[in-house]
Amino acid sequence: MEISFYYTLFAVLAFVLGAVIGSFLNVGIYRLPRDLSITRPRRSFCPSCHAPIPWQQNVPLVSWVWLRGRCAKCGARIAFQYFGVELLTALLFLAVWKFFPWQVAIAYWVFVSILVVATFVDLEHFIIPDQITLGGTVTGIIASFLVPQLMSADTRLASVIRSALAAALGYLILWIVLEGGKIAFGKKRVELDAPTPFAWTRHGDDADFVVGEERSLWSDYFAREKDRLLLHCDEAKIDNRAFGGEALEFHYNRVRIGSEEFMLDTVDQISGVARELEIPREAMGRGDLKFLAAIGAFLGWRGVLFSIFAGSVFGSLIGLATLIIGRRVWSAKLPFGPYLALGALIWMFFGEKFIRWYFQFVSPI
Numbered sequence: 001m002e003i004s005f006y007y008t009l010f011a012v013l014a015f016v017l018g019a020v021i022g023s024f025l026n027v028g029i030y031r032l033p034r035d036l037s038i039t040r041p042r043r044s045f046c047p048s049c050h051a052p053i054p055w056q057q058n059v060p061l062v063s064w065v066w067l068r069g070r071c072a073k074c075g076a077r078i079a080f081q082y083f084g085v086e087l088l089t090a091l092l093f094l095a096v097w098k099f100f101p102w103q104v105a106i107a108y109w110v111f112v113s114i115l116v117v118a119t120f121v122d123l124e125h126f127i128i129p130d131q132i133t134l135g136g137t138v139t140g141i142i143a144s145f146l147v148p149q150l151m152s153a154d155t156r157l158a159s160v161i162r163s164a165l166a167a168a169l170g171y172l173i174l175w176i177v178l179e180g181g182k183i184a185f186g187k188k189r190v191e192l193d194a195p196t197p198f199a200w201t202r203h204g205d206d207a208d209f210v211v212g213e214e215r216s217l218w219s220d221y222f223a224r225e226k227d228r229l230l231l232h233c234d235e236a237k238i239d240n241r242a243f244g245g246e247a248l249e250f251h252y253n254r255v256r257i258g259s260e261e262f263m264l265d266t267v268d269q270i271s272g273v274a275r276e277l278e279i280p281r282e283a284m285g286r287g288d289l290k291f292l293a294a295i296g297a298f299l300g301w302r303g304v305l306f307s308i309f310a311g312s313v314f315g316s317l318i319g320l321a322t323l324i325i326g327r328r329v330w331s332a333k334l335p336f337g338p339y340l341a342l343g344a345l346i347w348m349f350f351g352e353k354f355i356r357w358y359f360q361f362v363s364p365i
């Protein structure tokens with residue numbers, strides 16, 4: 001009877017701690033990508049009217065429900081995401097506490113916090129800040145020193161080495177995938193010696209982009225929402241509208257010429273003669289690479305391999321599903337971070353079981 005009382009008490013404590021941490025993670029998710037300080041102002045503020053939120057209106061989970069998702073001062077909607085992040089973190093903290101011995105659980109609480117922040121920042125901004133990825137890698141290596149069980153190691157030294165190697169593996173393996181992808185897609189830089197004809201032709205939710213002899217897929221140029229491709233033209237034609245010598249400024253979903261803007265999903269054909277082409281400086285972000293390094297530092301090399309495998313599978317499935325139900329934003333690249341995070345979570349909870357099942361399957365002795 002007593003055991004079940006303490007069991008329940010600690011379960012509740014883990015959940016409440018998760019909700020409180022989740023509330024703090026919300027601050028990080030909002031402020032980190034906007035380069036705002038995490039500690040100043042110390043008080044949370046309403047994203048709409050910037051009024052500081054008093055502590056009694058800032059109780060995790062409860063306040064959002066109590067105030068029906070609105071700011072008490074200005075009545076602006078407070079996104080459901082705030083509540084969702086608190087609930088998700090609370091549930092993850094509870095699950096981690098239930099699954100793992102306490103030293104490992106504390107390390108994994110830190111780890112799931114990193115996963116949650118990375119996921120929600122990446123979903124909104126298509127970036128994962130260095131504070132999370134590099135900070136996460138260093139934290140993972142330190143955690144492996146303090147808790148060698150994380151790396152199934154007998155000594156602290158072995159644990160640190162395994163953690164650091166797994167981080168390096170995570171970075172390298174994605175680097176190879178991305179660099180390999182670049183070579184496969186052909187060279188990105190198109191240098192124009194003389195005025196060169198170009199054509200952009202839409203095919204469903206992507207387009208062919210031909211400049212001179214160079215043919216490529218439109219979506220390969222854009223990795224981030226903010227990516228911009230500039231095409232300086234002598235003449236240009238958007239569907240049946242003709243324009244003079246101006247620059248076409250492309251984003252993944254729209255094109256601007258002069259003061260006019262066209263959504264690309266309403267345009268079938270763009271053509272003309274170009275003098276100069278500026279492509280997005282870096283077609284692929286480095287955030288995913290560093291994020292996988294952080295995952296490696298906490299989960300080891302097998303966790304790296306599983307996360308990238310599971311992440312790719314989820315990414316393809318979700319991409320396919322959104323395509324089928326027609327909700328996919330035109331040609332936007334889906335961020336990869338959240339899928340890596342999901343793969344990492346599954347590995348953390350079920351990796352050992354998965355390995356046992358797999359080896360039974362391969363060598364049924």
Ligand SMILES: [Zn+2]
Nearest residue numbers: 046049071074
């Ligand atoms: Zn407000």
